Amino acid sequence: MRIGLLGYGVVGAGVDHLAQRLEGVSVEKVLCLNVGDVPGGRGVADISAIIDDPEIDTVVEAMGGLHPAWEFASGALKAGKHYITANKALVSAFLPELVELAKENGVALRCTAAVGGGIPWLVNIERCRRVDSIRRIHGIFNGTTNFILDAMHRDGAEFERVLAQAQKLGYAEADPSADIDGDDVRRKLVISTAAAFGKLIRESDVPMFGIRTVTAQDVLNFKALGKVCKLIARAESGEKIKASVEPVLIPAGAPESAVPENFNLVTYESENAGVQSFFGQGAGRYPTAYNVVQDCLDVCGGKNDFYTKQYVAAEVDNRDVLRCYYVRTSASDAWLQSVAATQGDGYIVTRAVSQADFHAHVRELQSRDHRLFFAAVE
Numbered sequence: 001m002r003i004g005l006l007g008y009g010v011v012g013a014g015v016d017h018l019a020q021r022l023e024g025v026s027v028e029k030v031l032c033l034n035v036g037d038v039p040g041g042r043g044v045a046d047i048s049a050i051i052d053d054p055e056i057d058t059v060v061e062a063m064g065g066l067h068p069a070w071e072f073a074s075g076a077l078k079a080g081k082h083y084i085t086a087n088k089a090l091v092s093a094f095l096p097e098l099v100e101l102a103k104e105n106g107v108a109l110r111c112t113a114a115v116g117g118g119i120p121w122l123v124n125i126e127r128c129r130r131v132d133s134i135r136r137i138h139g140i141f142n143g144t145t146n147f148i149l150d151a152m153h154r155d156g157a158e159f160e161r162v163l164a165q166a167q168k169l170g171y172a173e174a175d176p177s178a179d180i181d182g183d184d185v186r187r188k189l190v191i192s193t194a195a196a197f198g199k200l201i202r203e204s205d206v207p208m209f210g211i212r213t214v215t216a217q218d219v220l221n222f223k224a225l226g227k228v229c230k231l232i233a234r235a236e237s238g239e240k241i242k243a244s245v246e247p248v249l250i251p252a253g254a255p256e257s258a259v260p261e262n263f264n265l266v267t268y269e270s271e272n273a274g275v276q277s278f279f280g281q282g283a284g285r286y287p288t289a290y291n292v293v294q295d296c297l298d299v300c301g302g303k304n305d306f307y308t309k310q311y312v313a314a315e316v317d318n319r320d321v322l323r324c325y326y327v328r329t330s331a332s333d334a335w336l337q338s339v340a341a342t343q344g345d346g347y348i349v350t351r352a353v354s355q356a357d358f359h360a361h362v363r364e365l366q367s368r369d370h371r372l373f374f375a376a377v378e
């Protein structure tokens with residue numbers, strides 16, 4: 001396999017290092033801004049040096065972002081090159097187009113590192129579905145937010161200080177809003193839903209709330225309630241898909257509550273195998289690079305499918321999902337008061353309400369209180 005690598009940042013450089021250990025795999029050229037950063041004179045500044053090179057059979061992308069990643073991906077696939085990427089924004093937004101282009105050109109499309117960093121999540125979903133059907137997926141899919149919440153629970157740390165630390169350690173996305181507002185998790189959920197259920201849902205249809213506004217006082221409140229806060233994505237299969245990304249207060253003692261630092265814990269439930277969970281490094285240079293080079297080896301071994309053979313478009317519908325919510329807001333609101341079950345010091349916990357109604361209502365409330373925080377309570 002002769003690789004053209006796109007990007008030489010945290011993940012790209014890691015892929016280059018790990019690929020050096022593999023027999024029959026070589027990184028021939030690297031597209032990056034500072035070509036001098038790439039050892040061996042392999043740096044190139046123009047994508048055509050890779051796409052037009054007939055000696056390169058595989059393009060590995062570790063840049064991130066939608067553009068020019070989409071133009072590079074479609075160019076590479078049309079040129080008959082396998083495409084391996086860690087870019088969840090690209091795959092989540094352009095999944096049908098990418099799958100179609102890969103099929104038309106008879107090449108492989110793989111993105112195992114895009115969900116769960118170094119965890120063998122998508123490949124086990126693929127394996128499970130050979131003999132079983134997956135009904136539900138859920139879990140902690142973001143290392144940065146887990147790192148922040150864990151530190152806030154352990155040390156009473158302030159949100160901003162821990163975020164800066166996570167960025168320094170290379171866990172956070174280039175723009176950390178994608179982590180803390182939930183977009184990164186939502187992209188991973190869209191990709192996982194496609195692989196697990198064969199259903200394509202739209203990112204914008206999945207209700208999402210992040211952890212940007214959580215405070216040290218909220219964490220004290222969670223502890224008083226005997227709970228641990230985690231950012232959880234979940235999806236359930238059906239004619240319509242139930243799917244959400246939101247903070248959840250988990251009983252201390254449940255497996256997710258014990259997930260430390262930047263680790264992820266992701267779970268599927270299938271008809272025959274039951275519950276299977278995967279714990280590991282969801283972010284960082286070498287865990288992510290590990291799954292990228294695993295994809296290279298799988299493609300070398302002839303794997304061509306994008307985790308499942310068939311995809312159909314599906315809608316998201318959370319009207320029947322009933323959940324109780326912790327809400328801390330300075331805005332007074334009649335609807336919220338009408339659904340309050342308990343009143344704490346500066347917060348309420350609602351009775352079970354429709355998740356779809358709750359998210360719609362809170363979006364409106366946020367325009368009056370942008371520091372509002374909520375979490376589902378389990």
Ligand code: HSE
Pocket residue numbers: 114116117141142143144145171172173179184282283284
């Ligand atoms: N920023 C992501 C995370 C990287 O923190 O999980 C891996 O997708």
